[in-house]
Amino acid sequence: MSTPGSTLTSQEVVDIVRTTNYGTWRFQKSWNPLHIVDAKDCTITDGNGKQYLDFSSQLMCSNLGHKNPAVIASIAAQAEELAYAMPGYATTCRAELSKLLLEILPPSLNKFFFTTSGTDANEAAFKIARMYTGKTKIIARYRSYHGSTAGSIAATGDPRRWAMEPRGKQQGVIFAPEVNCYRCPIKHTYPACGIACADYLEHMIRNESDVAAVLVEPIVGTNGVLVPPEEYMPKLRKICDEYGVLLIADEVMTGWGRTGKWFAMEHWGVVPDILTTAKGITSAYVPLGLCATSEKIGAFFQDHYFSHGHTYEAHPMTLAPAVATINEMRRLNLVDRSAELAPYVEAKLRELKAKHPSVGDVRGKGLFWAVELVKNQTTKEPFNTYSDKVSGTPLLVDQIAGKCMADGVIIQAWVSHFVVAPPLIVTREEIDRGIATLDKHLALADALVEPDRAREVSFDFNLVTSTSATSDS
Template sequence: MTTAETTYGLASQLVGAGLTGADLDAEVLRSDHDNVFHSWSAQNHLPDSVIAGGEGARLWNHAGDQFLDFTSQLVNVNIGYQHPAVVEAIREQASQLTTIAPATANRTRATAARKILDHVPDTFSKVFFTNAGADANENAMRLARQVTGRDKIISRYRSYHGNTGSAVVATGDWRRIPNEFARGHVHVFGPYLYRSEFYAQTEAEECERSLRHLEHVILAEGVDTVAAVLLETVPGTAGIMVPPPGYLAGVREICDHHGIIMICDEVMAGFGRTGSWFAFQQHGVVPDLVTFAKGVNSGYVPAGGVIISDAVARHFDETVFPGGLTYSGHPLAMAAIVATVTAMEEEGIVDNAATVGSEVIGPRLTALTEDPVTSPVVGEVRGSGVFWAVELVADRDTREPLPAERMSAIRRRCLEQGLLVTVAGNRIHVVPPCIITAEEAEQGLDILVAAIAAEAGEDN
């Protein structure tokens, strides 16, 4: 039997072979639920959506139903679906060299590192490539511990840093608790004025008191035991909470004073999501380490990494770094990075995210808080670029979160009208691809506003 005949025989056994349209969607869904173990899920309660293809900011199923994407999947498809330059770069790299060990020098990997370093301050000199964001944070923590000789990592309760051993323990939300097997992790509360832990009435008070809280925890834990402060520059999964003016600068000052490494987790916020290449650039600070993944190549091929300051990198000139990954700097992922960053540069994609955010998404969402129809259920709107959250409440005075079943109703109404949105707790995250046009953003917001208005009307 020839290779072609073997391939054809295998293809005929693929899920849904011979089926089309809605029948194919149904068969794909059945096979998926029968055979795939899904993350963060009870396996008897899985999603019922099938995606067959996409382009730009839109997706569709086999039946031809189209959806405008306000999710960017897991907030990673910054450059949109099927960008031709990135697809071609992966294809070209695959035809030349599909894989190579990390210890071998490779032109595509070196180019990818240089493209990334071109968009950060010149205090950074090296990039350590990983497979995703979780192991980027794992290795950033390892770098900090090796450099300082200290053990503890301080991170925030309202955070998500990934699902590997230390990253999930550095995470602050509920997923940490059944996975707490790593040592040396301490959590603090960060600024969140809408639900302040510090009885603050203003952003300035919230900033000052959260910084005081952080320093007190460092002192209580023992300065000489703390290796790093790890924080999402803009917490994403926890609620897209843009830090108040002065907060990140205050963290930088505290770290400098105590000889602590400052790590900014930009896995979700980086590469245009907030309207700048990296979110920390909007706050006048420079961390020691920056972790990234997601938007660096829009998830076309899994990739992540740590951008390392020269001071940290030099520590390992004659000292072996005790870490590595089989697929670190994988050529296909690197080709996707080079093509993605190049397209973002040449097509003004970061500027587009900033403009659509400031001129369309921000104003439309902020108006929800004043609209007499929607305001009864809209507690707060916050964000920048194409990184926004609408926090919904059952009572604006008590700020009681809108119940899960009502959040699901909003999501369902959006889906019925062809809009994909992310519901996280009592929040709707508005996080479309950075390439979304103003017209597409307006279209999606029309659907979302109508869905929120309909739910607000349930109280009347």
């Protein structure tokens, strides 16, 4: 099948891309990309005309669904009006977006720096935190992904930073235990633990000099969709305030209605000092990121030099579709819709866990869920670890995702779990279809489940990281 407007066949497109481009976070020899020619609402169409349910919003970013007419029109209109203006100028779309952000961001986050990606937004956050505090170190967590540029990959806790480790060690980042009540890295049990993972982080601050900020994903993204207990964020906020450390919330994936709130930190009534986001801010129609800071940080730079910037900061072609995206989310009431559909999705996924011995845990909020596979529900031993990925060992979740794709459902899977995160416009019928397809192919994992055994399984839980090319900031 030829692409409309092109003489290339679908196979020629794949061959050229595969030969001349790098596939991210993978061995190149195994890359066989799907040729996509169209997408509308929750459906993706490939070069052969086959349609797929987009059950993970591509990279957990197409929150509004595909081909929204209002967003498309805003891109065309902005191109006609003003395609580019350097960052030192004011533009109408810049003012309009800033005004909307003041309405929907957590209170007091009222000074903005616009970027072209989530990783750029985090880079800006690190620089701002260091300029503001005069300190250097950033505390991040092991089960995390914050981007692929030098500073952001250094702050990424998952093993994707390993290849860059010599550079990473120069970036002033240290790592704390993640919040993972299903598989606690410090072997505590909630709620008797008293939120020991936050206490450990306080211990680090007390014993490290020069800590500028603590960086967290409110709900960890493709490293597991790890939802913290209710007490964690308020306790972390209190610790940061007590020691004069800034709290940075990376909402690249959790923002824009994904968890049933505009931003996930709202679930705990906690306002960070800096909030970074991207992805859903334009529903990924154009690349835009945002670094939003508190009023006190903004006031600091009235009399202190703001030493950061880039050519595409506040690019008009990125800002106009963000205005349209916010307006469309409001018109369609998608934040409330995400919250309203959450119990329905959870119930369906709980049924999967009850039915399949290979499902160890399901967890999430809003329309952001993980289904984690294990060999044994008692020991929680996974089928694969990150070591399998980097050695090229075929991963069980990839095999299952491949079978789902053959049945017309695209679901993101990596190392030991699947991410269920459809566009916020998804229907109940589409939810049923996606989960039913996963249900069908979990039989492959069930057949490999090991019988219960009364022995201690020893392996490094930190390597059980569901990292992914799909979690690019």
